[in-house]
Amino acid sequence: MKKELLDNEGLTLIELILTVVLLGIIISLIFAFFQFNYSTFFRSISKYDIQSNLNNVSRFIEKELRYSSETNVYEDKNEISNGKKYIYFENDSIILRTQDGTKNKLTDKKQVTIENLQFILNDNLITYEIKGKSTSNNQEYTVKSTIQLLNIKSNRNKEGSIIEYIYKGED
16 A cells, blocks of 8 residues: 555646646636626616617607697607697607707617607507617617507597697696
8 A cells, every 4th residue: 555655656747738628628618608698698688778768768658648638740840839748759869848848858878779750640549669779789679559549539640750749738
């Protein structure tokens, strides 16, 4: 037993090289696994932020328009006047313009740039479509929704990128 311990001369160069190569392969596999998960996590967070931003705008539009007493759709910004509310597309953002002319951005330009906003008024239904693009990965997103206007009975059919609306008692 004592002789076997004294005969042990250590590791050979080949054993050392094989150990280093195997350790390198294992570490590179672990790194690739973590790198994949890290990039997938941040892509999903980016996608969630953009979809959340567009969905929040969609819910806001729905809340604003559902109980309006008068609604018109225009294509030209020259039709905008004071005294009524407007939602429209301008400079890669969706804008809410209040009765006094104050403009409020509804989208966060750090996350998403708006490419198109379209309203279609058909009787007492408004269908709108918001197209946006991620600022981080240029992926396009679309939100489309239809709202039933509860206080309007009409047979108007209009299409445009600007919606004008008021509530009873505000005009």
